[in-house]
Amino acid sequence: MKPEDLNRIPFTLLIPGCPITFMEHKRCVVHIARKSAEAMNEFMGRVLPVNVDRVIAGAILADVGKLLEYEIGLDGQARQSERGEALRHPFTGVAIALECGVPDEVCHIIAAHAAEGDQVKRTTEAYVVHHADFMAYLPFKNPKNVKKAGG
Ligand SMILES: [Fe+2]
Numbered sequence: 461m462k463p464e465d466l467n468r469i470p471f472t473l474l475i476p477g478c479p480i481t482f483m484e485h486k487r488c489v490v491h492i493a494r495k496s497a498e499a500m501n502e503f504m505g506r507v508l509p510v511n512v513d514r515v516i517a518g519a520i521l522a523d524v525g526k527l528l529e530y531e532i533g534l535d536g537q538a539r540q541s542e543r544g545e546a547l548r549h550p551f552t553g554v555a556i557a558l559e560c561g562v563p564d565e566v567c568h569i570i571a572a573h574a575a576e577g578d579q580v581k582r583t584t585e586a587y588v589v590h591h592a593d594f595m596a597y598l599p600f601k602n603p604k605n606v607k608k609a610g611g
Pocket of ligand 1: 522523549573574
């Protein structure tokens with residue numbers, strides 16, 4: 461997979477015919493997460509401080525493992541790789557991030573951002589990224605929410 465593929469591959473293979481690209485989803489999640497963290501700091505920061513920089517880093521990197529989970533098939537379409545079948549992107553994402561010297565607090569966000577993280581005691585920053593990610597994902601699971609192309 462090449463960097464430019466991220467502008468055209470669907471952000472998930474779990475929604476058939478997914479109309480949103482990896483980069484569209486990624487930017488949306490980063491912005492939801494940042495604004496949510498800022499709102500939480502504004503109203504609850506006195507007792508529940510959120511590290512906004514950590515949230516932004518985690519939101520950007522949460523799906524980095526998809527570079528290993530997905531591959532481009534002969535038809536030019538994204539599909540799950542053999543490695544991706546064994547290790548979903550939260551796991552490979554942590555492997556990549558650790559190798560690059562990403563701090564443990566941010567690796568925790570990568571590890572816990574998806575459903576696997578439901579078994580983890582999430583930090584506040586990980587909760588913010590998890591919910592931002594799911595806000596930009598779950599509505600697509602009800603086809604009635606999705607505008608048809610050209611409609
Ligand atoms: Fe993800």
